[in-house]
Amino acid sequence: MKKWWESIDLTNYEKSNLNKEIISFNQQLFRLKEKKLRIGIYGKAGVGKSSILNLLLNKKEFKIDIINGSTKNIEGKEWTIKNQRLKTIELIDSPGFDFCDIEDPENTFSQINSSEIILFTIAGDINRNEVSQINLFIKNGKKIILVLNKIDFWHEHDLKSILKNIRLKLPQHINIPIILNSKNNIKNQITDLINSYGESLLTLNSFQLADKLFLKIKKQRLKRRQREAQSIIGKFATIKASGVALNPLILLDIAGGFAIDTALVSELSKIYGLNLKGESARKIIKKISLNNIFLGATQVGLNTSFNLLRKVFLATAPFTNGLSLLPYGPIAILQAVISVRSTKIVGKLAAREIFRKSKGCIFDPSYIIKKIIVKEPEIFDYATIYLSNKNVDNNFAIFLP
Ligand SMILES: Nc1nc2c(ncn2[C@@H]2O[C@H](COP(=O)(O)OP(=O)(O)OP(=O)(O)O)[C@@H](O)[C@H]2O)c(=O)[nH]1
Numbered sequence: 460m461k462k463w464w465e466s467i468d469l470t471n472y473e474k475s476n477l478n479k480e481i482i483s484f485n486q487q488l489f490r491l492k493e494k495k496l497r498i499g500i501y502g503k504a505g506v507g508k509s510s511i512l513n514l515l516l517n518k519k520e521f522k523i524d525i526i527n528g529s530t531k532n533i534e535g536k537e538w539t540i541k542n543q544r545l546k547t548i549e550l551i552d553s554p555g556f557d558f559c560d561i562e563d564p565e566n567t568f569s570q571i572n573s574s575e576i577i578l579f580t581i582a583g584d585i586n587r588n589e590v591s592q593i594n595l596f597i598k599n600g601k602k603i604i605l606v607l608n609k610i611d612f613w614h615e616h617d618l619k620s621i622l623k624n625i626r627l628k629l630p631q632h633i634n635i636p637i638i639l640n641s642k643n644n645i646k647n648q649i650t651d652l653i654n655s656y657g658e659s660l661l662t663l664n665s666f667q668l669a670d671k672l673f674l675k676i677k678k679q680r681l682k683r684r685q686r687e688a689q690s691i692i693g694k695f696a697t698i699k700a701s702g703v704a705l706n707p708l709i710l711l712d713i714a715g716g717f718a719i720d721t722a723l724v725s726e727l728s729k730i731y732g733l734n735l736k737g738e739s740a741r742k743i744i745k746k747i748s749l750n751n752i753f754l755g756a757t758q759v760g761l762n763t764s765f766n767l768l769r770k771v772f773l774a775t776a777p778f779t780n781g782l783s784l785l786p787y788g789p790i791a792i793l794q795a796v797i798s799v800r801s802t803k804i805v806g807k808l809a810a811r812e813i814f815r816k817s818k819g820c821i822f823d824p825s826y827i828i829k830k831i832i833v834k835e836p837e838i839f840d841y842a843t844i845y846l847s848n849k850n851v852d853n854n855f856a857i858f859l860p
Pocket residue numbers: 503504505506507508509510511522523524525526527528529530531553554555558608609610611612640
């Protein structure tokens with residue numbers, strides 16, 4: 460992962476623009492190397508988050524209070540457990556997300572959102588705010604475990620109906636485990652999970668965070684490239700159109716139009732870091748024309764058929780009243796307009812093709828994510844959801860010229 464990260468070759472602009480994200484990703488890389496897993500706790504104020512972490516630690520390390528808001532800031536403490544492949548585990552306490560006076564809610568969320576396991580604590584049936592926070596974590600591809608606290612408040616049959624109700628409100632496409640806080644229940648279940656999957660959870664989360672950052676970088680780059688590509692296409696369209704409009708008699712012949720398009724593809728490919736020349740650029744043009752055969756008849760094809768078009772116009776002129784009145788000028792303008800349109804279409808289609816080719820150049824972290832999921836699809840179902848959400852969200856076509 461370190462090698463991949465170094466290979467991305469960030470520009471100074473990207474470094475300053477994504478400064479915060481880069482720092483937090485470097486911290487994650489460090490934790491991956493040091494085998495340090497983080498468990499974050501989240502939930503409404505006063506549900507017993509700090510008490511649960513104290514229970515895991517077997518000590519009163521985190522401050523608790525009967526009054527809401529005893530935890531004011533994110534705070535971490537080390538938890539040592541035996542028989543583990545991980546070096547350290549950090550428990551991260553957070554202020555209640557609905558508390559009126561949190562100092563930095565965004566930082567609180569992002570700290571919890573970057574930890575490997577999230578213990579989402581509830582103290583009874585869940586409300587709309589809690590459901591939407593849970594959904595947000597799931598959308599972010601997080602491993603989330605629900606901890607039902609303060610169960611001493613209810614009789615067993617009430618507890619059953621509360622649990623049933625909670626399950627109905629949770630998203631149905633993912634299995635969110637619910638742990639009841641009774642006796643050593645939480646401690647045993649969390650310890651089991653860490654001992655079996657701790658290392659994988661850490662690796663998977665690191666690749667997910669890498670993937671999220673990589674996506675941000677890709678989008679930024681594509682936006683910048685989109686502007687550059689649009690300007691190049693515009694320039695080429697002008698060159699071709701002015702050639703056609705100024706010199707309507709010596710129309711661009713097939714070879715001429717093709718040469719300009721090839722040069723355009725070559726320039727576009729530079730923007731996308733491919734640098735296609737000569738034959739490779741010509742291949743792209745041919746592929747575009749073949750793949751867009753219908754478009755081709757009216758758009759791409761016209762690009763190379765000015766002579767034909769002119770002949771059709773002139774030949775049909777005597778037979779069609781309207782056209783026979785067309786003086787030569789409007790035909791030249793029409794040809795120029797068609798030429799601009801067709802160059803733009805060639806440019807857009809070429810950019811798509813070039814982008815498709817350039818995607819294979821850099822290694823994609825989601826490749827590893829898929830490989831980890833395959834090992835334990837049930838444990839890592841949250842990552843499957845992450846990948847499928849990502850496919851819906853990431854329509855890169857909108858960033859193409
Ligand atoms: N009856 C009962 N009380 C509990 C339980 N867990 C926590 N409490 C009490 O609930 C109160 C709040 O507990 P905290 O651990 O401070 O809750 P918190 O979620 O950390 O609260 P904030 O930091 O203010 O958001 C304290 O008085 C705890 O003693 C439980 O399982 N049963």
